[in-house]
Amino acid sequence: MLKTGPVRALGAMSGTSLDGVDAAVIVTDGHEILEFGETAYRPYSPTDRMILRGALGLWPGEPGVAAATEVVDDCHMACLAGLAADLVGFHGQTLAHDPAGRGTHQAGDGQALADYLRLPVVWDFRSSDVRLGGQGAPLAPFYHFALARRIRARAPLAFLNLGGVGNLTWIDPAHPRPETEGALLAFDTGPANAPIDDLMMQRRGLPRDADGALARQGDVDEGVLDGFLKHRFFARMPPKSLDRDAFAALSQAVAGLSDADAAATLTACAAAAVVGGLEHCPIPPERLLVTGGGRHNATLMEMIAAGADIPVVPVEAVGLDGDMLEAQAFAYLAVRVIRGLPTSCPGTTGVAAAVGGGQLSRPQHRLAAQAGAAPAGTRAHTGM
Numbered sequence: 001m002l003k004t005g006p007v008r009a010l011g012a013m014s015g016t017s018l019d020g021v022d023a024a025v026i027v028t029d030g031h032e033i034l035e036f037g038e039t040a041y042r043p044y045s046p047t048d049r050m051i052l053r054g055a056l057g058l059w060p061g062e063p064g065v066a067a068a069t070e071v072v073d074d075c076h077m078a079c080l081a082g083l084a085a086d087l088v089g090f091h092g093q094t095l096a097h098d099p100a101g102r103g104t105h106q107a108g109d110g111q112a113l114a115d116y117l118r119l120p121v122v123w124d125f126r127s128s129d130v131r132l133g134g135q136g137a138p139l140a141p142f143y144h145f146a147l148a149r150r151i152r153a154r155a156p157l158a159f160l161n162l163g164g165v166g167n168l169t170w171i172d173p174a175h176p177r178p179e180t181e182g183a184l185l186a187f188d189t190g191p192a193n194a195p196i197d198d199l200m201m202q203r204r205g206l207p208r209d210a211d212g213a214l215a216r217q218g219d220v221d222e223g224v225l226d227g228f229l230k231h232r233f234f235a236r237m238p239p240k241s242l243d244r245d246a247f248a249a250l251s252q253a254v255a256g257l258s259d260a261d262a263a264a265t266l267t268a269c270a271a272a273a274v275v276g277g278l279e280h281c282p283i284p285p286e287r288l289l290v291t292g293g294g295r296h297n298a299t300l301m302e303m304i305a306a307g308a309d310i311p312v313v314p315v316e317a318v319g320l321d322g323d324m325l326e327a328q329a330f331a332y333l334a335v336r337v338i339r340g341l342p343t344s345c346p347g348t349t350g351v352a353a354a355v356g357g358g359q360l361s362r363p364q365h366r367l368a369a370q371a372g373a374a375p376a377g378t379r380a381h382t383g384m
């Protein structure tokens with residue numbers, strides 16, 4: 001059933017903001033998006049978040065990774081259990097990302113999830129791209145390309161994801177395939193919500209600057225903003241990607257500012273990184289379609305719109321779901337993986353040639369049960 005024709009695929013994303021698991025079903029043949037299906041969201045508990053935060057920057061085998069993996073697996077099992085699908089695309093939680101050095105690390109055990117859900121699971125989407133010299137991120141661009149075709153875009157346009165980190169995909173929809181040279185250019189823009197969330201937690205014990213209300217009350221510190229834009233990341237040509245905490249110095253730079261001025265300055269930094277990123281587009285996109293939680297931050301959206309010469313609108317303007325778009329992307333990519341289609345190319349990650357990522361785990365449950373053994377990778381499910 002999975003070899004040809006449309007597949008009902010379930011994608012799951014646990015993003016850099018560490019808020020929880022987004023899950024979404026789409027029907028696709030790996031090229032076109034035929035249908036959008038059910039969605040689900042499950043937040044991490046405060047304890048879960050603490051465990052995940054404590055594991056950021058860690059690599060497989062290091063202390064703390066097993067506990068983080070258990071949190072990720074349990075939350076996904078609980079979130080995905082009620083959704084009907086033929087195949088799962090499981091991104092996991094990025095704990096560390098260093099494509100030029102140690103590689104990339106997403107916590108999450110695809111075999112355990114396959115056994116629990118009794119469904120084939122595609123996971124570990126980023127490693128093979130990194131092995132072939134790519135950044136391993138961003139990976140949503142191939143899905144953005146399919147969306148551009150679905151909304152019948154005629155002129156080049158761009159998707160912007162405002163998550164913990166920001167990423168931008170420029171698309172020329174005139175090309176037949178995403179891997180065709182000139183069809184896509186993608187890169188991480190810089191930190192987006194992560195430094196703002198961290199500030200709000202430190203200063204106010206709150207998870208975010210809801211709707212950008214605090215930033216709106218403050219003044220931007222131009223000195224901090226100028227220093228931020230001198231970071232060597234911005235001088236690099238795309239494709240390029242970031243680790244969540246690559247800009248730790250930025251949080252220190254606003255330490256002496258009032259809460260409102262610090263929030264305004266971090267928000268201005270996120271916006272300036274996007275506006276600067278637009279300069280990399282081969283020709284100006286006709287509009288910027290914004291997805292991810294940051295599109296709810298009105299101050300951030302206004303700052304981006306003020307610096308960009310093009311309309312900046314949430315993806316809802318074209319009938320898409322900005323809270324679930326990345327989860328849908330990993331459903332789409334999972335189908336491409338089982339069909340042997342590429343999921344990244346030189347224009348999206350800088351990989352040497354178009355490549356398909358991901359490994360496939362099939363459920364072992366029945367075999368293991370027949371052998372009288374505990375199914376590989378399953379464990380007591382806490383339902384947390």
Ligand SMILES: Nc1ncnc2c1ncn2[C@@H]1O[C@H](COP(=O)(O)OP(=O)(O)OP(=O)(O)O)[C@@H](O)[C@H]1O
Pocket residue numbers: 013014015016017018019161162163164165166193194197207208209210211212291292293294296297298326
């Ligand atoms: N109403 C809001 N106002 C301000 N910020 C918001 C709002 N709603 C969500 N956010 C922010 O959006 C982020 C969550 O968005 P999203 O789920 O798209 O990110 P993510 O997928 O975890 O990150 P990434 O895309 O980098 O992996 C959080 O940082 C959160 O603070």
Ligand SMILES: CC(=O)N[C@H]1[C@@H]2OC[C@@H](O2)[C@@H](O)[C@@H]1O[C@H](C)C(=O)O
Pocket residue numbers: 015016094097104136137138139140141161163164165166167188241242326
């Ligand atoms: C290594 C990693 O997990 N990167 C994430 C992160 O969050 C946003 C940005 O940085 C993007 O590059 C990527 O996620 C999206 C889903 C992507 O791969 O397209």
